[in-house]
Amino acid sequence: MKIEDKLALLNYKTDKSYAHITVKPEICETCPDHFCTFACPAKCYTLIDSKLNFKYEDCVECGTCIVACAHGSVTWTNVKGAHGVKYKYG
Amino acid sequence: MAEFDVIVVGGGPAGASAAIMMAKNGINVLLVEKADPPGSKNVSGGVLWGHDLDDVIPDWEKSAPLERYVKAKAVGFLTNDSLVNLEFRSRLFDQKKSGYTVLRARLDQFLVKKAKDAGATVVTGVTVDKVAFENGKVKGIEQDGDIITSDGVLLAEGANPRVAIDSGLRPPLSDRDVAIGVKQVIKLPEKTINERFNLREKEGFAGEYVLGYLPDTVEAGGFLYTNKDTISVGVVVSMKHLRENNATYSFNIIDEFVNHPAIAPLLEGGTVDEYSAHLVQEGGLKSIPKLFGNGYLIAGDAAGFSFSNGMVLQGMNYAIASGKAAAQTFTEAYKRKDYSESVLESYRSKLMDSYVLRDMYNFSGIDEVTWSKLVHKTMPKLMENVMSSLFLENGKPKEHIIKLILKGIKSSDEKPSRLVSDGVKMLRRM
Numbered sequence: 010m011k012i013e014d015k016l017a018l019l020n021y022k023t024d025k026s027y028a029h030i031t032v033k034p035e036i037c038e039t040c041p042d043h044f045c046t047f048a049c050p051a052k053c054y055t056l057i058d059s060k061l062n063f064k065y066e067d068c069v070e071c072g073t074c075i076v077a078c079a080h081g082s083v084t085w086t087n088v089k090g091a092h093g094v095k096y097k098y099g
Numbered sequence: 100m101a102e103f104d105v106i107v108v109g110g111g112p113a114g115a116s117a118a119i120m121m122a123k124n125g126i127n128v129l130l131v132e133k134a135d136p137p138g139s140k141n142v143s144g145g146v147l148w149g150h151d152l153d154d155v156i157p158d159w160e161k162s163a164p165l166e167r168y169v170k171a172k173a174v175g176f177l178t179n180d181s182l183v184n185l186e187f188r189s190r191l192f193d194q195k196k197s198g199y200t201v202l203r204a205r206l207d208q209f210l211v212k213k214a215k216d217a218g219a220t221v222v223t224g225v226t227v228d229k230v231a232f233e234n235g236k237v238k239g240i241e242q243d244g245d246i247i248t249s250d251g252v253l254l255a256e257g258a259n260p261r262v263a264i265d266s267g268l269r270p271p272l273s274d275r276d277v278a279i280g281v282k283q284v285i286k287l288p289e290k291t292i293n294e295r296f297n298l299r300e301k302e303g304f305a306g307e308y309v310l311g312y313l314p315d316t317v318e319a320g321g322f323l324y325t326n327k328d329t330i331s332v333g334v335v336v337s338m339k340h341l342r343e344n345n346a347t348y349s350f351n352i353i354d355e356f357v358n359h360p361a362i363a364p365l366l367e368g369g370t371v372d373e374y375s376a377h378l379v380q381e382g383g384l385k386s387i388p389k390l391f392g393n394g395y396l397i398a399g400d401a402a403g404f405s406f407s408n409g410m411v412l413q414g415m416n417y418a419i420a421s422g423k424a425a426a427q428t429f430t431e432a433y434k435r436k437d438y439s440e441s442v443l444e445s446y447r448s449k450l451m452d453s454y455v456l457r458d459m460y461n462f463s464g465i466d467e468v469t470w471s472k473l474v475h476k477t478m479p480k481l482m483e484n485v486m487s488s489l490f491l492e493n494g495k496p497k498e499h500i501i502k503l504i505l506k507g508i509k510s511s512d513e514k515p516s517r518l519v520s521d522g523v524k525m526l527r528r529m
Contacts, residue, residue: 010354010371012348012350012351012374015283015350015371015374016374018371018372018373018374019373019374019375042342042345044341044342044345046348047341047344047345047346047347047348047349048279048338048341048342048349049349049350050279050281050349050350050376051350051376052348052350069375069376069377070140070259071259071279071280071376071377071378072258072259072261072272072277072378073279073338073349073376073378075259075271075272076271076272076273076274076276076277076338076378077338077342079342085259085261086261087133087226087227087261087262088133088226089226089243090224090225090226091133091134091135091223091224093140094139094140095134095139095140096138096139096140096141096142096203096204096373096375097139097204097373098202098203098204098205098284098329098331098372098373098375099138099139099140099141099142099143099202099203099204099205099207099375
């Protein structure tokens with residue numbers, strides 16, 4: 010089963026007006042490892058034409074990326090107003 | 100006067116247990132949980148070793164949403180082809196039920212409801228930004244620029260403790276503190292689960308595995324727990340080793356586990372009903388921050404309280420026990436009308452008297468064993484070698500087991516002297 014299909018099983022209440030994680034493109038541009046693309050279990054970080062692409066909509070709020078990024082690019086805040094992922098089992 | 104005596108940040112096992120006990124003691128408690136409903140952002144393996152709930156919710160074994168009780172516990176080593184397994188299946192588990200499989204979206208909702216019943220004020224869907232301080236002591240919590248005032252704050256916000264970090268009360272997490280937990284809940288009929296795992300009604304299986312066949316430096320453990328009509332299956336991946344490798348996707352490692360020839364038949368025909376991920380506190384003593392200050396305490400995963408020695412993997416019981424110790428400490432502060440650091444520092448001695456900090460000290464350095472090449476690469480292969488020499492008939496005269504072990508040691512890519520010294524170190528620390 011592909012990760013995209015697994016993520017599609019999840020319920021999200023997406024906050025369209027607030028991204029709880031942001032990255033600094035100027036740092037990612039010169040990043041030597043892009044470890045975030047391997048570490049993030051929700052595949053929010055991908056390389057497209059060797060450029061880092063980040064989308065917060067699939068985020069499961071685990072906090073892996075803020076630890077994974079050793080270059081200070083990731084800013085991580087908790088989602089607000091009960092937005093984000095909603096597990097039925099957990 | 101403050102609006103509340105104590106504000107609890109986080110409605111998991113630590114925060115809810117603390118809120119229940121403080122509310123029972125007449126303290127005016129506010130419990131703030133960012134998820135709505137509570138538990139819907141929480142993930143655990145998860146086996147609850149719930150002994151500590153006895154005096155929080157006396158009838159918890161009857162009233163809580165428990166899936167199955169652990170009747171069989173297994174620890175296994177997986178290689179590409181094999182599983183070498185040690186299983187403890189015992190009637191002793193019937194007489195003294197110790198562990199229960201749980202699903203956190205259900206359990207935490209129950210715990211928070213109990214906090215409400217006990218008299219705590221509960222708000223859900225509200226995110227705390229920071230702990231508010233005035234003149235060096237806690238004034239309350241900050242939320243979207245507003246301050247809700249209290250004399251004490253308990254930070255029980257879980258494995259990714261943003262409030263504690265953003266308030267400068269603990270350092271940011273690093274590779275040595277956490278591992279990446281990835282889990283799937285797989286739907287299977289109750290009857291099928293009973294048959295496959297040799298279980299009767301309400302009996303459960305809990306297995307933990309070393310994935311000794313992952314590429315290069317990557318190290319991960321696997322878990323498989325039976326629920327009533329689902330199976331929780333997942334992996335815990337070392338952040339440090341995944342970084343060293345920098346070529347393996349964390350979300351693919353769970354497939355390596357569920358597709359293993361010894362695991363796949365157990366899950367066959369099941370449908371994946373949920374995918375989830377969560378940080379796992381793994382650092383032990385080194386990762387524990389300062390636990391108290393003028394008006395605040397830190398409990399549960401936010402304080403790094405979880406335990407893993409390769410055989411035992413626990414967190415919720417540490418959360419509950421530390422939540423209880425925090426509730427007792429704040430109750431003393433409430434009675435003395437003094438929430439200063441000199442009063443709250445008794446939290447530490449309470450944790451030292453319980454197994455929470457005692458285990459952390461007794462097993463300090465255990466993470467160097469649980470996340471080691473010896474456990475994740477050398478031992479699985481060695482065991483497979485010994486077992487295959489023992490059990491694969493080849494028409495040759497039999498050899499003594501000790502000789503097979505020595506042969507296995509010789510054929511491993513580690514130096515024999517290194518293997519022995521690491522092995523002794525491992526046994527000591529376990």
